Amino acid sequence: MSDRIDGDEYRVTDEEKAYFAEHGYVHLRGLLTDDEVHELEGTYDRFLRREIDVPGKDYCDMAGDYGRDPEDFSIINVMLPRRYYPAWQGNIYERRAASAARQLCGDGMAIDYDQILAKQPYKEDAVFAWHQDMAYWPDTPDTRTATFWLAIDDSTIANGCMRFVPATNREEALRPHTPQYGDRGESHALGTNLQDGDEPLPVPISRGDVTVHNERVMHGSGGNSTAGFRRAYVIAFRAEETVAIERQLGFTHSHNDSGDVLDQVGVEGQTR
Template identity: 55%
Template sequence: MAGRLMALQVEVHGADSLQCQTSQRLSSGGYAVSRADVALFHEQGFVHLPGVLSQEELQQVIEPVYTMFMRNEIPIPGKDLCDMSGAKGRTPDQYTVYNVMLPRKYYPEWQGNLFERRCQQIADQLQGGDMAVDYDQILAKRPHSEDAIFAWHQDMAYWPPHTKETATATCWLAVSAATLENGCMRYVPGSHKEKELRKHEPVGKTREESHALKTILRGGDAVKAWPCKAGDVIVHNERVIHSSGPNLSDGWRRAYVLAFRKRSTVAEERDMGFSHSHNDTVNWDKFHKHGVA
């Protein structure tokens, strides 16, 4: 593991990073993002916000529903339950990157929960308001799984590129502590400032075979791994390059993703027939403009 990280020239930032100490939960139930963290989000393409959920809130709001999805107790149609490692021929009890798309759709009782309301405030503070939920996603990495890797990518490579606005605040919640060993998030800070998206290609042979995409790092890319505590959130934008490594630990690495975009953008996507469901029938030619194969 250490050798793999060294080869990527990874710099590690701890969960107690000083840059985030002034962003905090409020007694009113909301969450205040400091001016410094707003600036940092726009400078590096992501920001780590500590303690967005307390341990009690995590156990009450997230854990019960998350567990039902992990136990396959809530029906998920078609490709919205899949293995994002890119492996084929596995059953859900074998998936190493257990992915549920749109859990809010399949369990509507989860909509409007405390975490969602808090992230709405965060997204509005980071992106200037008028943000709306675009999609959500459960991502859990099986223990002792070398291939539980989410490949390097930019989120915009997955989405229609022709919307008038692209501003995004993707809130990545650590449902369990994210560490170097179990596959915490990794970023290339500042990569969102490049004029063009990098070329992406499917992890499998085609987009139909594997929904996951990958891009290649360049020699000058400085990778930063970002461990964080359960209840912490990392928010990233639509263009920053990111990934996560394998889970070599004894326990699941569990995360929940809730992404916000401008209300007008969400409406444009839906008008195109794009809902972020893997069951969408999409003409992937519209992505070729950005070199996505």
């Protein structure tokens, strides 16, 4: 086991903390061991095979409209897997990511949501448009965010690894965002455009590694041209007060909750 791991704790270096603050994201190597990823993988694949029930639009395609047949999904998206499989709550990934989130963002961070994102093989349209996560969310006084993106498979340029536009987190305003497929009632995905001077950087990572990004850095990913899946497991940590405000507003990150504002926030918030 890496000398950076001590039980539930993961040591983030001073250089990594500074990089995260400056550029809006950071690559942390070996957050989980191969055995730890393997333990999560069995449940992960049960979600993909639909052996764990996820109702409504919390199981959807992030690369198309809600009307696609699941067999044709390009990016299988499962929102809130820890809700639909409670045994996953408190798993080693959650615990170790919480340690790193505290070091990157300070005390008082809590899990806001989790998510599964699996790009199916040979899906060139399995693309995430450039976006900033804050465009999806309501305004809150404390916007501190550490979104962990765990590679279940080696994540490469060929299968659609994460890409970032470094330092866009330090721009005064968010870029304008628009729905990518019809309107928000037809598809969840928002996107924005690159501008002159933007310098996108692909960030390939290995199985068990994570990228961590904040709420304002522009990021996206390309399609999957390989014969294998590109599986990712996302956990987003935000300030405890922010999570409480979101829930008071009815913002749960689920499409299945009465009064949820998931489909209303984003387009309205693009001028923030």
